[in-house]
Amino acid sequence: MAKIPVTFTHNGTDRAAFADPGQNLLEFLRRGLGDLSPKYGCGQGACGACTVTIDGQTQLACLVLAETVQGRDVRTAAGLADGATLDPLQEAFMDHFAAQCGYCTPGMLVSARALLDTNPTPTREEVIEAISGNLCRCTGYEPIIEAILSVAGRRATA
Amino acid sequence: MTRHTGRGFAAINYPIGMNLGGDPSQALVHSNPDGKFTVALSAIDLGQGMKSVTRQIAAETLGVPIADVYVDTADSDTGPHDMGSFASRGTHRMGNAVIEASLEARSVMLEAAAEELEVDAGDLVTDGQGNIHVRGAPSRSITTMAAAQAAQFKQGRTIAGRGIFLVPLSDVDPETGEMSPVTTFAHAALVVEVTVDDETGEVEVVDIQSAYEVGRALNPGLVEQQLRGGAWMGMSHAAWETTEPYYPARDHGPVDFNHYVMPGPGDLATHHISVLERPAEDGPYGGKGPGEMCANPVLPAVVNAVYDAVGVRIDALPVTPEKVLRGLQANGGARPRQAL
Structure with missing residues (x-):
């Protein structure tokens, strides 16, 4: 089968690569571009480990056809840091012990970043809503909620 | 309703831990040419923080800054033997093995420093900041990096230590059923x-x-x-x-x-x-x-x-x-x- 050329923006950089017909965006990013930050969790859109943003909207990369990102702006957790300078959200996740095994963390960060980009001062309920599609098995969620709220400059009220 | x-x-x-085969954990600690230390373990950090805690334990025991310790759990094929990360045993079993290994490595490090400073190793203390000095005489000092480099490039000494933690297997008393499965x-x-x-x-x-x-x-x-x-x-x-x-x-x-x-x-x-x-x-x-x-x-x-x-x-x-x-x-x- 013929490969499909895709040109798009990946974490702010123009990229051109070939996608296989039917290949999903998660495989395209991981195998095609070597961006291993989106994780394969369930492969059916239930766990959120592969969360990325496309034109600013959170999407599950495992459910998106790679060829459909033609001309669009794709961002992943790997694009959050600026060189050695971490995104304030990443700092907050460290400070609040918001990661254990780390498998959900990239998806959590992308969901949280997308929330804060559109709503810089979310309520606790809005934070919960924003990460409700991201499953975590280790933390019990509370440290993640606290980390996101700390970046938003609000104190958590549990 | x-x-x-x-x-x-x-x-x-x-x-904490279990009784099978004494439930051993081993640790190996050695210094690198830059005077920093590697702790080799075969139990894996699943996110519970075992690498952080064993790193703290090694730094505390060796008497060096925590930044100078790297915990390597990369490969259970080539690393020292361990029963694994389960049974709530990590901190207790691996931590004890790391202490034993670090004590041996520390004693070699102090011998190397003693040779450089021309003093008795028993008179040396560490400050936890990367220096080794004569007790009560902080000016008679050498950095841990200099001591490690002297050991490796001048004295031909290996700054390394072996550690194991084992609670001997407790058999069941056939008469009473008594045993001590854990400590x-x-x-x-x-x-x-x-x-x-x-x-x-x-x-x-x-x-x-x-x-x-x-x-x-x-x-x-x-x-x-x-x-x-x-x-x-x-x-x-x-x-x-x-x-x-x-x-x-x-x-x-x-x-x-x-x-x-x-x-x-x-x-x-x-x-x-x-x-x-x-x-x-x-x-x-x-x-x-x-x-x-x-x-x-x-x-x-x-x-x-x-x-x-x-x-x-x-x-x-x-x-x-x-x-x-x-x-x-x-x-x-x-x-x-x-x-x-």
């Missing part, structure tokens, strides 16, 4: 509050008050992280997670995360944690480790709270709405214990 509130209590004595227990007690809906059978865990005795909390942030996440998992095991179908048959059971349901960020219980520190005699710097005990006591406490709320005694986990409703039906309705 009424939502009933109930409170349940549970306590736990939790054995250390951790403890916890908690009170859980639930609400039970007597029309839908749904149980919601609304509050947890807990006290955990974990020996010395070697890294308090990591201890709290484990306790908070573990209690969430206990709550999930108690009232949410099951591969059993409600109706009508096994093949209608959950096969994915859409149906194997766990509490999400909107379903959390408030959880007040008290950590009681009673350093363990045979623990590394008194530590035992929270481990599996984070989750276990939540389950019986939830079951007891459901009994308190509606008088239904559940004896098979998890507490599903179906089991609650069947129990209510058998009892002829809710019988809140607090009303008795």
